[in-house]
Amino acid sequence: MGFPISAGLLDSMVLATVNAEDTYGYEITQNIRRAVDVSESTLYPVLRRLQKSDLLETYDREFMGRNRRYYHVTSKGELALEQYRKEWCDHKVKVDSILMNEVENNEKN
Amino acid sequence: MKRIEFITELSRKLYKLPKEELESVLSYYDEIFLDAGIENEEETAEKLGNIDDIIRQILVENNIEPDGKPEYYVDSSKQNQQKSNTYQPKNESSDFNNKPKSGMSAAAKILIAVLTFPIWLPVLIVIVSLAFALLVTVIAVAFAFAVAGVSCIVVGIITLFTAPPIGLTTLGIGFVFLGIIGLIASPILKAVFNSVRNVLNSIFSFLHNIIDRRRAV
Structure with missing residues (x-):
């Protein structure tokens, strides 16, 4: 990927992934890897940070005789995700208008 | 990893x-x-x-x-x-060239090994002879059991015709002896044999290393 991914973007993608369905570390990375090249070690601090700021919470579930730690978005996390989504839409429209030479009639008026 | x-x-x-x-x-x-x-x-x-x-x-x-x-x-x-x-590709030689210190310490080790040989040679001999004695003992015990077992069986078969109860008992004792060898003695024998071989191997490879290093230096 030619574009560096900011911490905020990573946070929001993790939140969105977990929000779609409660899931575990490996699965989260696999999902985000569809868009950006990240490793599990990049995502560990992100997950930990989101946990500490109460945007994510965890619970353990048994899987094949061992524990799997599942992540779940808290209500605070849902609000944050909503905010992130709004900001991203704004951001995307603005970047597109420049990058794609799109003329935004609405903005000109 | x-x-x-x-x-x-x-x-x-x-x-x-x-x-x-x-x-x-x-x-x-x-x-x-x-x-x-x-x-x-x-x-x-x-x-x-x-x-x-x-x-x-x-x-x-x-x-x-x-x-x-x-x-x-x-x-x-x-x-x-x-x-x-x-x-x-040329790990060892370059190591010796680049790190004279480690070469020195290797030489010092050999020197110490040579100087202290009045101490470690007897110890080495004791270890080797102990290992040998252990091996011989185990073999002897196993052999004794085998002889006892076989002779009991033979005697048992013979007396089976003259005095059946005594014959059967003796025969049974013979099988017990052989069974003991099969169940207990042979694994022990194997274990002792292996460990003796390992000890001797490690001693010889240690000596071999020292000699090799001396050549390299």
């Missing part, structure tokens, strides 16, 4: 973390390895990136200075890389 090595390395270098934090890191990475599949451990470790970077990042996130001297890690990892990249 395998999963176990990776986890061990993490726990070894992250001992300064609070217990809860350490547990979280270890279980996270352990889970990643298991979810990625046991057959892909090496590949998974490679994808995770440099373990020292991971460790440093976690320490920094927890407001712990990475061991005071981050340069040390960088330097040592660089040196290791250089070594493995360039020096591998």
Whole structure:
């Protein structure tokens, strides 16, 4: 990927992934890897940070005789995700208008 | 790097973390390895990136200075890389050329070994003879059991016709002896034989190393 991914973007993608369905570390990375090249070690601090700021919470579930730690978005996390989504839409429209030479009639008026 | 090595390395270098934090890191990475599949451990470790970077990042996130001297890690990892990249074909000779100190210590070791030989030679002889004695004892005991077993069986068969009860008893005792050899003596014999061989092997390879080093120096 030619574009560096900011911490905020990573946070929001993790939140969105977990929000779609409660899931575990490996699965989260696999999902985000569809868009950006990240490793599990990049995502560990992100997950930990989101946990500490109460945007994510965890619970353990048994899987094949061992524990799997599942992540779940808290209500605070849902609000944050909503905010992130709004900001991203704004951001995307603005970047597109420049990058794609799109003329935004609405903005000109 | 395998999963176990990776986890061990993490726990070894992250001992300064609070217990809860350490547990979280270890279980996270352990889970990643298991979810990625046991057959892909090496590949998974490679994808995770440099373990020292991971460790440093976690320490920094927890407001712990990475061991005071981050340069040390960088330097040592660089040196290791250089070594493995360039020096591998002629590892030993270049090692001797580049590090006269280690060459000196090897020479000193030989010197010490030679000077102290009045001490270690008797010890060596004692170890070897003890091992030999143990081997002989076990063989002798096993042999005695075998002889006792076989003769009891033979006698039992003979007396079976003259005095059946005594014959049967003797025959039974003979089988018991053989059974003891089969069940107990032969594994013990094997174990003793193997350990004696290992001890002798390690002693000889040790001597061999010393002689080889002397030649190299």
